[in-house]
Amino acid sequence: MEKRATKRNVALVEKCVMSSIGIQCLFNAMPDCRFRLHIFSSENALQKALSKTSFSAVIFSLSAIRKDRRQGLAYLTALEENFPRLRRVVIADDDAEAHLIASLSPSPFDGVVSKSSPLTLLLEGLFSALNGNRRGRENASNLWYHNQSRTLSPTEREILRFMTHGYSMPEIAVQLERNVKTIRAHKFNVMSKLGVNSDAGLLNAADILLLARESGSGQQSAA
Template identity: 25%
Template structure:
């Protein structure tokens, strides 16, 4: 069976040596190269064509996120696993956006890292349990906050503008022209506001706008 070919990208030599020792003890894995900064990681990943790059966040030079984006662009089949000390959701989100397959904290048990490498090589994704727990807690908190807010309060200023103009009978094209937006952008605002308000058609939208006094019923007298 072919071994999983791993490249290390971290600016701390002692840390790379420790990870190399750990990986070398696994019968199905091998370290094929190392890099100490983002630019070097991109170059060596192109030369060595690893199955997995273990990528630190915060290396000098080219950012780890940009390095990951370039590695994935040059060779999509290479998996990138962030191995970092930062338990920061913003870093996690940015890492996923540029194509990383997983996020492991440096204080995790060694076998979590080994399991993460195997998982992403099988086509899966991996999050350190602590990061996953933080995401779940944050999600629950947002749901509670959303449930406490009146639905109208969840709309952005732009969504409220679009709601009013739709209820007044303007078409998406007319709204796009008046607000100097693309039709696609107005369609997105329309979709989001209807989802937030749990509205499914134009009649419900007009009824809601009247109830909330967003528009007035025309005086037919």
Template identity: 30%
Template sequence: MARALRLLVADDHAVVRAGLVALLSAQPDIEVVGQAGSASETVEEARRTRPDVVLLDLSMPEGGGLRAARLLLSDPEPPAIVVLSVHDDAPHLRAALRSGAAGYVTKGSADRTVLEAIRTAHAGKTYVDPALSDVVTAELMVSGRLKRATDAPLTPRMQEVLRLVAWGYTTQQIARQLSLTPKTVEAHRARIMERLGLLNRAELVRYAFQAGLMDAAPPTPEGER
């Protein structure tokens, strides 16, 4: 049989850590080689015990889990990092993957999920908790729509309107600035959304930014301040 997977468990809550260790040590292919209760302890312990995988709590004292992850991943022959987090949102997932984590599991998900994440990460692949699949899907769908949107060019007037919308000016302010009626500004906006196939203001502004419409400093419409 192959050598057991060497695992370090890092969580600042002793009770949770004990529960995890009990669960994980019961697996024949896993050997828990160390435990840590803070970010700095994690780095220390990992450098001392040289585990294959670190199961890492995101919110830990002394710098947080991600700082520990970044430090460890800059070492030669770094361990694979599996993040265990209470957060099930896109920003935390994104931050974890950006720091180089190979797995992301939310606390409270089935222990099977935790085990699968650890084994997948050890095999050199990436694992994301199925509970977060809608987050991932939503991200992909938005970027898909934005990609399609770039194929639909806007008239210069539309670009002007979009630029002001993106900088957060009110319809009234935009109308004054461009010497249009508010209804005309609204109509332009509606046509922009339709032409680009975008669904809401967030996507619209994201498009404006990516299309370079916001590269110049924001204009100051008349009557502002």
């Protein structure tokens, strides 16, 4: 009698009950699914399980609330440091956020999908990330820094860094010893380069870049 292949454990961190049920249904509907989904409502719940269960991947659903989203991104960074062999798949709140995370994060996520995607595309993205080849951490990080050096100037990155800590344009101008009109011009250049059209979108990008700076280079952020 042929022995069944052992299913791989996959953790899902999703605070919304309805969303977690929907993703569970996607897994259940997948023919010959090789994964066993474990659902957690918080990072703390997953952290406790990591000491007892061997997971091949974590699917992390980011919150639309900025404070919770930043906490989630920080936790994903910590997972990379503590569990380097663990696949990390991000479910972003919408297409725009998914694009920013995929474009700006130096952390080699194995997949970034959007909650607003049709179910077929969401399913395809999740299983592609779970089954595909791992991205090399060093190569992905080097590629990110190479791309960022061509995309954002040092001044533009500094402006984003201050923005994520709540500095206003006049306050950033004082910190960088520049004219406020110059700072605003840099801000709009960044928005154009990153393809965002609002301060909220810009703050999303700033958060991603800040976490990248802290985890990638160990430098301290502006207080």
